[in-house]
Amino acid sequence: MGQTLEIILGPTGVGKTAYAIQRALEVGSPVISCDSRQIYKEMRIGTAVPSDEELAAVKHYFIREVPVTRPYTAGIYEVEALKLIHRLFAEGYQTLVMCGGSMLYIDALCYGLDDFPEVPLQLREHLIECLKDEGVEVLAEQLRELDPVSYEEIDLTNGRRVVRALEVCLFTGKPFSSFKTRTFKERNFTIKKIGLERPREELYARTDARVLKMIEDGLEEEARSLLPYRDLTPLQTVGYREMFEYFDGAFDLETTIRHIQANTRHYAKRQLTWWRRDEDIQWIHL
Numbered sequence: 001m002g003q004t005l006e007i008i009l010g011p012t013g014v015g016k017t018a019y020a021i022q023r024a025l026e027v028g029s030p031v032i033s034c035d036s037r038q039i040y041k042e043m044r045i046g047t048a049v050p051s052d053e054e055l056a057a058v059k060h061y062f063i064r065e066v067p068v069t070r071p072y073t074a075g076i077y078e079v080e081a082l083k084l085i086h087r088l089f090a091e092g093y094q095t096l097v098m099c100g101g102s103m104l105y106i107d108a109l110c111y112g113l114d115d116f117p118e119v120p121l122q123l124r125e126h127l128i129e130c131l132k133d134e135g136v137e138v139l140a141e142q143l144r145e146l147d148p149v150s151y152e153e154i155d156l157t158n159g160r161r162v163v164r165a166l167e168v169c170l171f172t173g174k175p176f177s178s179f180k181t182r183t184f185k186e187r188n189f190t191i192k193k194i195g196l197e198r199p200r201e202e203l204y205a206r207t208d209a210r211v212l213k214m215i216e217d218g219l220e221e222e223a224r225s226l227l228p229y230r231d232l233t234p235l236q237t238v239g240y241r242e243m244f245e246y247f248d249g250a251f252d253l254e255t256t257i258r259h260i261q262a263n264t265r266h267y268a269k270r271q272l273t274w275w276r277r278d279e280d281i282q283w284i285h286l
Contacts, residue, residue, distance in 0.1 A: 003089045003189040007034065008099045009106060009275065010196035011268035013207035015286055017050050019196055020099035021058050027095040030059035030088070032081065034100025034109065037237055039077075040068050042229075045214050045222045046239035068226065068234045078108040082187075089189060103274045110193075112185030116176075119167045127163045127170075136162055147175035155270060157263065160236050195281040197272070207264045214239065215257060223247070238263045 006027075008020040024031045033039065037047040041064045049063060061084055066072050081098075088096055100106060107113075131139060136159045143162055144151040146169040154161045165176040172179075198206070223243035229235055230244050239260050246256040275281055 003093070004095050005085060005187075005189055005191050006095060006097050007106060007110075007191065007193045008097065008196065009034075009101060009193060009281070011203060011271040012048075012101055012264060013210050013268060014196045014198055014203060015206075016099050016101065016196055017048075017054060019286075020097050021050075021054055024058045024097040027097065029093060029095055029097045030061060032084065032096060032098040033060060033062040034077075034081070034098050034102055034105050035062070036072075036074070036077070036102040036105050037234060038063055038100075039066050039072060040064065040234050041066065042068050042226060043222070043234060043237075043240070045217050045219045046237065046243075048210060048214070068229050068232055071233070074102075074104045074108040075113050077105050078113060081109050085189070101271055103271060110184075110187070110191055114180050116168060116179050117172055119171045123167050123171055124163065127167055131159045131163060139163065139166055142166060143169065143176075146170075147177055149175060149177035153177070153274075155267070157241075157266075158236055160233055191280075193278065193281045195275055195283045196286055197283055198286050203268060204265050207268060208261045211239075211257060211261045211264060214260075219243065220246075220253075238267055 006023065008016050008023065010016050020031050023029075035047070037043055038049050039062050040047070043049075044064065050060065055063065062077075062081070085096060098109070127139065136157065139159070139162045140151065140156045143166045147165060150165045150169075154165055156162060168174075168176040168179065197203075219239060220243060223240050224247065226235055226240065227244065227247065230240075235241070235244075242251075242256050242259045242263065245251060245259075246253060251259065
């Protein structure tokens with residue numbers, strides 16, 4: 001059997017970390033994280049980084065390695081993760097375990113990224129100003145008119161994602177979704193995707209409980225320490241966004257917790273919708 005990368009994926013809160021560590025111990029592999037937020041040094045509690053015990057059980061890569069001030073993208077991840085994978089295979093590993101729920105990062109690693117056009121900085125800055133002045137709903141409505149496909153696919157609560165899609169539409173006159181050509185890059189190893197799922201009620205109960213655990217572990221203090229960076233892309237993340245609104249006085253803590261729980265459930269639903277279209281995933285019911 002050739003060299004194989006096993007990717008453990010699934011919605012937030014399903015139990016990927018424990019499953020991946022168990023699998024890594026079985027095959028004698030490290031765990032390569034594929035999470036676009038756990039990679040940041042300062043974002044430990046709100047991203048549900050593996051515990052100290054879990055990190056000690058098996059070597060992890062791409063966990064808390066990058067400062068939030070350093071721009072980091074799926075494209076950078078593709079390059080760095082492939083470099084690591086090739087090195088580990090050259091060292092003699094036959095099976096490597098990857099774990100994560102970041103759809104774009106997993107796609108970048110498996111297939112390579114599509115070539116999106118560069119957009120003038122002035123246009124992006126103008127849209128970011130509109131985002132601040134008018135709110136994400138106005139821009140999302142504009143995106144719905146120009147590109148209904150992207151409107152259905154992207155996280156409409158994430159202003160940066162909406163701006164990114166809209167700026168491409170406005171600059172090129174073509175839908176953002178039309179640039180997703182899916183010209184797959186070949187990888188010289190086998191990729192096996194294992195999707196984890198649970199009954200929806202159970203999954204949502206787990207995510208609700210996990211949010212409460214984050215609060216208990218000090219999410220409020222962590223978010224407060226990151227207030228100076230609130231406008232950076234990494235902090236446009238469920239858990240931190242709602243905390244910043246709480247600090248602004250928009251909601252009380254109890255309401256904020258409910259918002260985090262609801263938005264986490266929405267994110268889990270989007271993850272499942274994204275992966276349901278991938279026929280290569282072998283689903284396991286936990």
